[in-house]
Amino acid sequence: MRTPRYFSIAIFTILVIFSNTSFSQKINESLLLKNWEKVDIKRPDGSKIFDESLLNVNFDLNFMSKDSVRVNFGGRAQDFHFMVKDSVLSFNDMKFKIEVLEDISLVLLLQNEYEPSQSYKFIYIPKKLNDLTFTPRSYVSKNGEIVYDYVPNRLEPYFMSKKMMAMEYIFENFQFPDFRKGGFVVRFVVTEKGDVKGVRIVASSNDKFNNKLIMAVKKTQGKWKPAEYLGEKVSVNMEYDFNLDFTNAEVSSGDSLEFSKMNYEYATEFFQRGAYMQAEKYYSKALKYNVLNIDAYYQRAATYILLRKKDEACQDYQQLIFLEQKKAKTLHDKYCN
Structure with a gap:
């Protein structure tokens, strides 16, 4: 199945705190007014990212007017009002430092001072220009x-x-x-x-x-x-x-990530309604399709706690610790010791 790749929605909910560093670059906002396509994503220092779920997802920005931007993300789109002030682009509670804004180049820095691992540098070129690099069937x-x-x-x-x-x-x-x-x-x-x-x-x-x-x-x-x-x-x-679940054949990586996300969201709806047995079922399905779905481990462990399945919860926290998730150690100490 050819579907958009999974990308943690957490990037949309990061609380971004910026330092008071000023930029000498003078922003010409009129240069923003085009359809920008993300062509790369890196760490803030320019280091390469190897996570395919980050690299493959689109996070395109179509600035349609002086205050309206259409965000194309993971196969869906949503329109927001935006503003630019002191080299900072803001929309939907997200803030980006504009590092480069030229006619054919846009570089945005999304920085999270509390979780540096969730800081990213997005590199864009005009979509029309990027379209010249391939010929679709x-x-x-x-x-x-x-x-x-x-x-x-x-x-x-x-x-x-x-x-x-x-x-x-x-x-x-x-x-x-x-x-x-x-x-x-x-x-x-x-x-x-x-x-x-x-x-x-x-x-x-x-x-x-x-x-x-x-x-x-x-x-x-x-x-x-x-x-x-x-x-x-x-x-x-x-x-x-x-x-x-029609066959036992392996699904593609794109399929599995998509189904994992889908089942995770179903599980969360059940969790929020207090239907914990159903939530457990769908969190497990989410992990079946993607064994690296960190959020699903955390949520399934929380579900196990509410269902008084301490041993199962502790196994999930142990798996999260193995996956180098720092918060899991605190939760393991709280519920499992």
Whole structure:
């Protein structure tokens, strides 16, 4: 399945505290007003990052006016008001130091003084310029329209949502019975106008559920912003593969990370409602798909504590300690000694 790569949403909730260091650079805010595509992410000192979940995710910024920015993140998009003051770009409670702002270059520093490991430097170039570096595959539809193949983080329409990626939204509306196993592949086109067309099932383990999946995809109508290529809005052919424990075959890394995130969010909803047995089930599913889902370990351990399963909670805290998570040692000392 070709879906946006998982990237911890924690980056959106970091409390960023800046020093009073001033910049000699004079910011020309008019240079911001373009569609910027992230091409790299590094540590604040310029060190290379090896975490693929960080490197592969998009975090693109489309400054549409002097106070409005569209943030394209992990396959979904959201619009915010922004402001620039003293070389600091602010939106959605996030603050970035503008280190470089030129016609073809933007460098932003997201710095967390309390958790230096969660500080990042984002490097951008104009999307239109970056589009020149690759040639996506395309075909001509029956009505003569050019349709491009979806390229994660490079050529994709964006799902306008605060909470869900498109795949999560479709899965939720699909309402496939949890006790069943199944496999489905669905394709559809998001047009240059943002419409959803040509929804079709190309693989199915149970045809009687096909219409439900088609209807779930059609419910995304009105929630898409079209993809852009070389500065023009274009139609893109999308494909989602819902492998619901249908086979024992290994899922791809992209699939597993996506399913891990999806199950983590389901678990958290149950946790918040006090349905701890269901929460435990879905946190375990999240870890099945991604054994490095740190948040899932923490939350499952908390769930075990509430379910009075001390030994299981302590095992999760031990695993977190093994994964060099400092907070886990404190929690292990509190509940396990």
